[in-house]
Amino acid sequence: MERAEAMAGLTMTGPLGYLDFLELEARAAFAMTDSGGVQEETTVLGVPCLTLRPNTERPVTITNGTNKLVGTEPAAIVAAAMRVLDGVDETAGGMPELWDGHAAERIADIIEGYGKGS
Numbered sequence: 566m567e568r569a570e571a572m573a574g575l576t577m578t579g580p581l582g583y584l585d586f587l588e589l590e591a592r593a594a595f596a597m598t599d600s601g602g603v604q605e606e607t608t609v610l611g612v613p614c615l616t617l618r619p620n621t622e623r624p625v626t627i628t629n630g631t632n633k634l635v636g637t638e639p640a641a642i643v644a645a646a647m648r649v650l651d652g653v654d655e656t657a658g659g660m661p662e663l664w665d666g667h668a669a670e671r672i673a674d675i676i677e678g679y680g681k682g683s
Contacts, residue, residue, distance in 0.1 A: 605623055
């Protein structure tokens with residue numbers, strides 16, 4: 566813990582509220598996580614994400630987003646982080662299809678069409 570706390574550019578915090586956490590994600594050079602929610606949030610924010618697990622239930626964040634599975638081996642995690650920091654950004658994807666913030670409108674259109682017998 567002392568070694569991590571001494572690292573320049575690394576901030577250790579206690580629990581944060583959702584909006585404060587999103588603010589940190591949005592300003593981050595990259596995120597490391599085992600959380601599916603963070604994988605999605607960083608993709609929407611365009612922030613590189615390194616997922617410290619062998620698999621994910623959010624594969625679209627890898628195929629069409631900013632996420633990369635790096636596993637749990639320390640050497641692989643450090644190597645992936647250094648590649649992102651060095652600008653060899655293997656996580657530079659785009660926004661997955663339909664992740665445009667208009668889901669509610671599409672759902673309302675479907676419901677409205679259903680009510681008209683479509």
